[in-house]
Amino acid sequence: MDTNNSLYRPPAPHPYTEGTGDFDGVETNLLKHLPEELYKADVVDISTSDRTNYLVNDPDLISVIFEEKPEIFVKAEGMIELLRPLLGDHPIVTSNNRCLDQRDMIRPIGTMRTQQVNFEHIQDSIGRFSDYCEEIRNENRVIDLSLLLRRLNADIAYRMLFSNELPKDVFKEINSHARDFELRISQLIRETAEQGVAWQLPKLPQTAMYAAQQLRYLVSMLIDGNIQSNSFSHHSFLHKFLIARSPETNIPFTRKQLIDHVTTILNSQELAAAVLMWAFFVLSQCPEAKQKIREEVRKVAGHDDIHFEQLSRLRYTRNVFREILRLYPPIPHLTRRASRPLKLGKLDLQEGTQITVSPWIVHRHKQYWFNPDRFDPERYMRKDQHIIMKSFLPFGRGLRMCTGASSAILQGTLILARIVSKFDIDILNADKVEPEGVLFLEPTRPIVCKVTPV
Ligand code: HEM
Incomplete structure (x- = not known):
């Protein structure tokens, strides 16, 4: 294996080279179905028999869709409908832009x-995580990396929400319902794809609805319990949600909206956990990159704790996190629907035409990136950065861009810095894992690891 990090090509399904592909009916791993042409073109017609759909890669057209005309290019219903039983009417699953007061x-x-006042929560969480890593090491255990990181990120979210540590049994329950819901959705998407209807999805099965209801019920209990005990601080997200008022109507969140938001925060942390999982996966194959992180941390913080003010100086570590977001965007495809007829570049769009912008494809596009398949954290320090940033959209773009983007980067950078400085996370099945694009980007099998101190 080539471990020179500037040449290292982390795993990804190879695009197939014959023709443009038939988009009615796809293979089990949706990413494997993508033909090479998609990674070279500006715009590709990927319509199916029942829907006109264009894949847009051109950065200028992407700006029109997300930044200049977001009121016309609304979120397409399809996939987001699947998440509604879990996330309710949260903005992330709201098609029109009427949810903007909630934003x-x-x-x-x-x-x-x-972020600054909650920084201590992240530090405490990572401290607890380090203790747990010590335990794993002492017992010489092999562990599922994703589970390990889900636990860390759930604890961070819980502390920020309620100013308290996440109890073990609560994590177990959250994780079990969330996983159950995700797995059933992924299974449904695979089955639908295999039957030949690529983009149109059927109704959710009862089992997924049940998992969503259970998780929302648990969240409502957590909110009530924390309000009753009144132990959350003024900086907690719960407090901020309780005092928030709509700028238009001055009305606070309803109970249902409160549950939507707390559930979404607990679930969004899984996206952050997924990025970290790929980061540790890639770093385990790139000793040079690990070494650079360790040297940077030592230079910035010595052997002491990393302070909030020092984070901006961890440039290389942040660029590793960014590069992982580029190679493994947790939301691999974003979809929009034209809410009225209009021209987009050379395309004449009818009302209802679907537009797909795929961070997975744009981030590996041959025209916009030099050596796109390589893991190369230093690319962000080079002069052509402005071109790169136009084609970098792991958090979406414009009016509906992720509201958690900057905290996700801050948190990810700190976790990488502290954990890489202290531990080696060795992946035991690296040659057997590939990413798979279903609703979210997932590994084709659980990634198992061993932890050893540096
Ligand atoms: C690495 C972690 C994360 C990634 C990669 C990510 C990615 C995304 C993406 C791609 C979107 C845009 C969807 C679209 O345009 O259709 C989005 C929306 C959103 N994200 Fe995140 N997210 C992450 C973490 C978080 C966290 C931690 C939070 C909350 C604390 C959060 C809150 C939101 C919200 C509220 C929206 C909806 C914005 C809107 O539609 O108006 N995200 N996220």
Whole structure:
């Protein structure tokens, strides 16, 4: 295996080379179905027999869709409908832009000030995680990396929400319902794809509805319990949600909206856990990159704790996290629907035409990236950065961009810095794992690891 990190090509399904493909009916791993042409073209017609659909890669057209005309290019219903039983009417699953007052109401949780005051929670969580890694090492255990990181990220989310550590049994319950829901959705998408209807999805099975209801019920109990005990701080997300008022109507969140938001935060942490999982996976094959992180941390913080103010100086570590977001965007495809007829570049779009913007494809596009399949964290320090950033959209773009983006990067950078400095996470089945694009980007099998101290 080539372990020179500037040449290392981490695993990804190879695109197939014959023709443009028939988009009615796809293989089990949706990423494997993507023909090579998609990674070279600006725009490709990927219509199916029942829907006109264009894949748009051109960065200027992407700007039109997300930044210039978001009121016309609304979120397409398809996939997001599948998440509605779990996330309710949260903005992330709301097609029209009428949810924008909710975005304003949650803005205080994403400010730099909130991140700074909640920094201690992340530090405490990583401290607890390090203790757990020590335990694993002492017992010489082999462990599922995804589970390990889900636990860490769920604990961080819980502390930020309620100012308390996440109890073990609560994590077990959250994780079991969330996994159950995700697995059933992924299974449904695979089955539908195999039957030959690529983009149109059937109704969710009762089992998935049940898992969603159970998780929402648990979240409602957690909210009630924390309100009753009144132990959450003024900086907690729960407090900020309780005092938030709509800028239009001055009305607070309803109970249902509160449950939507808390459930979404607990679930969004899984996206962050997925990025970290690929980061540790890739770093285990790239000793040079690990070494650079360790040297950077030592230079910035010595052997002491990393302070909030020092984070901006961990440039290489942050670029590793970014590069993983590029190679493994947890949401591999974003879809929009034209809400009225209009011209987009040379395309004449009818009302209802679907547009797919795929971070997975744009991030590996041959025209916009130099050596796109290589793991190369240093690419962000080179001069052509402005071109790169136009084609970098792991968090979406524009009006409906992820509100958790900056905190996810901050958190990811700190976790990488602290864990890589202290431990080696060795992946035991690296040659057997590939990413698979279903609703989210997932590994084709659980990634198992061993932990040893540096
Ligand atoms: C690495 C972690 C994460 C990734 C890769 C990610 C990615 C995304 C993407 C791609 C979108 C846009 C969807 C679209 O345009 O259709 C989005 C939306 C959103 N994300 Fe994240 N996210 C992450 C973590 C988080 C976290 C931790 C939170 C909350 C604390 C969060 C809150 C949201 C919200 C509220 C939206 C909806 C914005 C809207 O539709 O108006 N995300 N996220």
